[in-house]
Amino acid sequence: xxxxxxxxxxxxxxxxxxxxxxxxxxxxxxxxxxxxxxAAGRGLQLLFYSVGIGQISSEVPQNLSASRPxxxxxxxxxxxxxxxxxxxxxxxxxxDVGEQFFGPGTRLTVL
Amino acid sequence: KxxxxxxxxxxxxxxxxxxxxxxxxxxxxxxxLQWFRQDPGKGLTSLLLIQSSQREQTSGRLNASLDKSxxxxxxxxxxxxxxDSATYLCAVNSxxxxxxxxxxxxxxxxxx
Numbered sequence: 507x508x509x510x511x512x513x514x515x516x517x518x519x520x521x522x523x524x525x526x527x528x529x530x531x532x533x534x535x536x537x538x539x540x541x542x543x544x545a546a547g548r549g550l551q552l553l554f555y556s557v558g559i560g561q562i563s564s565e566v567p568q569n570l571s572a573s574r575p576x577x578x579x580x581x582x583x584x585x586x587x588x589x590x591x592x593x594x595x596x597x598x599x600x601x602d603v604g605e606q607f608f609g610p611g612t613r614l615t616v617l
Numbered sequence: 618k619x620x621x622x623x624x625x626x627x628x629x630x631x632x633x634x635x636x637x638x639x640x641x642x643x644x645x646x647x648x649x650l651q652w653f654r655q656d657p658g659k660g661l662t663s664l665l666l667i668q669s670s671q672r673e674q675t676s677g678r679l680n681a682s683l684d685k686s687x688x689x690x691x692x693x694x695x696x697x698x699x700x701d702s703a704t705y706l707c708a709v710n711s712x713x714x715x716x717x718x719x720x721x722x723x724x725x726x727x728x729x
Contacts, residue, residue, distance in 0.1 A: 512660075547721070548721060549621070549706075549718075549719040549720060549721045549722075550706075550708075550719040552717065596660055596661065598661075603648060603649075603710060603712070603713065604649070604666070605649075605651060605663055605666040606651065606663065606708070606717070607663055608653075608660040608661040608662070608663075609660050610659060610660045611658075611659065611660045613658070
């Protein structure tokens with residue numbers, strides 16, 4: 507069966523510090539991968555998606571970037587965090603344009 | 618631009634009651650619709666996926682229906698239990714990796 511992991515689970519970072527969140531998927535090959543952000547009281551916002559190694563599409567201009575160095579690894583990064591980057595970050599995978607499966611999430615607080 | 622609305626934002630019911638959660642969308646040209654539950658501080662758990670060509674899907678005590686012409690989907694929960702307490706989200710895929718729009722959810726509380 508497929509599983510999806512995210513780490514860390516929680517993170518508290520000062521403004522201006524770098525960020526690296528990691529997501530890995532097991533039990534499937536060539537998945538589509540997604541990074542979402544969930545802000546309090548708002549719906550999920552798609553940040554990035556990837557259909558293959560090295561292929562990244564960005565949905566909104568922002569202070570964040572994503573990379574996919576391996577088939578089942580997806581990384582969300584920032585060189586300098588802003589207060590507005592605080593939120594709950596969720597990684598998801600799907601096969602083609604189908605059912606999406608989400609990881610446990612990372613709670614990021616920028617102080 | 619697809620817009621997805623879930624009303625009510627919160628719902629409280631006694632244990633054992635059958636209930637219906639609503640999801641409305643503005644553009645009927647959809648690829649599929651997915652229902653999720655989210656427990657506080659956790660990720661989303663997929664409950665049901667309805668393809669555009671389907672009218673409903675069932676899993677255990679859950680039944681989801683889709684009416685594209687009216688832009689509506691409902692999630693029916695039979696014989697609700699306290700363990701059903703969570704936020705329920707619907708997501709509409711309008712036909713692409715980047716074209717999934719989420720509603721803001723209905724927070725359900727089932728009272729023992």
